[in-house]
Amino acid sequence: MTTIPAMRQRVQSIDVLRGIVMVLMALDHTRDFFHNGVSTTDISMATDPTNLDTTTPFLFFTRWITHFCAPTFVFLAGTSAYLMSRKKSIAELRSFLVKRGFWLILVEVLIITFSWSFNPLYSVLFLQVIWAIGISMILLGLLVFLPVNAIVLIGLVITFGHNLLDIPTIANALKGNVISDLVFDAEFTYYNYAPGHGVIIVYAFLPWTGLMFLGYGLGQLYVPGYDAVKRQKLLLQLGTGLLIFFVLLRFSNLYGDPHPWGIHPRGPVFSFLSFLNVHKYPPSLLYSSMTIGTALIVLSVLEKYSNRITSFFNQFGRVPMFYYIAHFYLLKITEVIVFFLSGYTSKDIIGENNPFFFQPQGFGFSLAGVYIIWICLILVLYPLCKKYNAYKSTHNQWWLSYL
Secondary structure: OOOOOOOOOOOOOHHHHHHHHHHHHHHHHHHHHOOOOOOOOOHHOOOOOOOOOOOOHHHHHHHHHHHHHHHHHHHHHHHHHHHHHOOOOOOHHHHHHHHHHHHHHHHHHHHHHHHHHHOOOOOOEOOOHHHHHHHHHHHHHHHOOOOOOHHHHHHHHHHHHHHHHHHHHHHHHHOHHHHHHHHHOEEEEEEEOOOEEEEEEEHHHHHHHHHHHHHHHHHHHHHHOHHHHHHHHHHHHHHHHHHHHHHHHHHHHHOOOOOOOOOOOOOOHHHHHHHOOOOOOOOHHHHHHHHHHHHHHHHHHHHOOOOHHHHHHHHHHOOHHHHHHHHHHHHHHHHHHHHHOOOOHHOOOOOOOOOOOOOOOOOOEHHHHHHHHHHHHHHHHHHHHHHHHHHOOOOHHHHHOOO
């Protein structure tokens, strides 16, 4: 007979915030699949919502609001790892993090890659956020024997220091090869690894590792017995401090992002967008300050509320990997259905120089259509995640910790 465990104790504010950013993340991916400004016969020419010469404010903010997803998700993964360390020995935690890290890399290469392309030959592999989390978990697992403050210090050095690599003399010496792209420099960089097969490195892992290490340190605020009022105050102060730091450093254009902001010829609105348009691939210091600062403030606020809205997002935040995989496959299956309903045929499935099947030139909808599909997607995902969360909370099969 299988023993049913008691409901696992979790930090609701962390799950709710994770759920919020996951819902926003789905908006960005819905735009990738269905916005008719994205589909193209040449991936390198895909419309960039943050290109201030061609974008609109609505399209820019549709992309910009989702900037908060990946860093918050990676940061909170570190926090969850620390909370796990309170229940496991160092050896047990190391084993779990390393095994889960390799599992996530496998998920990225085999499961997530296929959900993007539906290409059974895997002509192009994608190394995105799940791969970066996987590598970061392995590194964290190897270092969990260190004091927490030492791990935080390493995270600070990485997060505050990696933009030194943008200095031309350093960049010329270190950048431009597969190792540098894997570690700290990739921006949708493509490499062939066999005839007819290649890999696109979207996320260089090291800057994301820094954020995970910092999130690991944040976990100290969530140990049992820590004063909740003190924690909320500290989160608010840290978040506000990071946002002030972002504004001042961004305004100075001295350091922290490879692309300075400036007065834009399209007018003051686009000059403001230029100020917000910080670099994600890889995440710059200013990008991380803007997003993590906001996340800390939201964490502080969320502790004060428990209602239907927080319960809604909580369902997603408690089953992040299930949600992540499910939302991609629902999007791709919907894309295939829309593809055929739009009158396309089998000869249109594979586009020239396009690794994504079922995305011919001109396919998709306006941005309004993207938002409608996104809302429908979330409404479909909610009961699925709720049901899986109920099962996961009352069962203890080994595989549940990996999905």
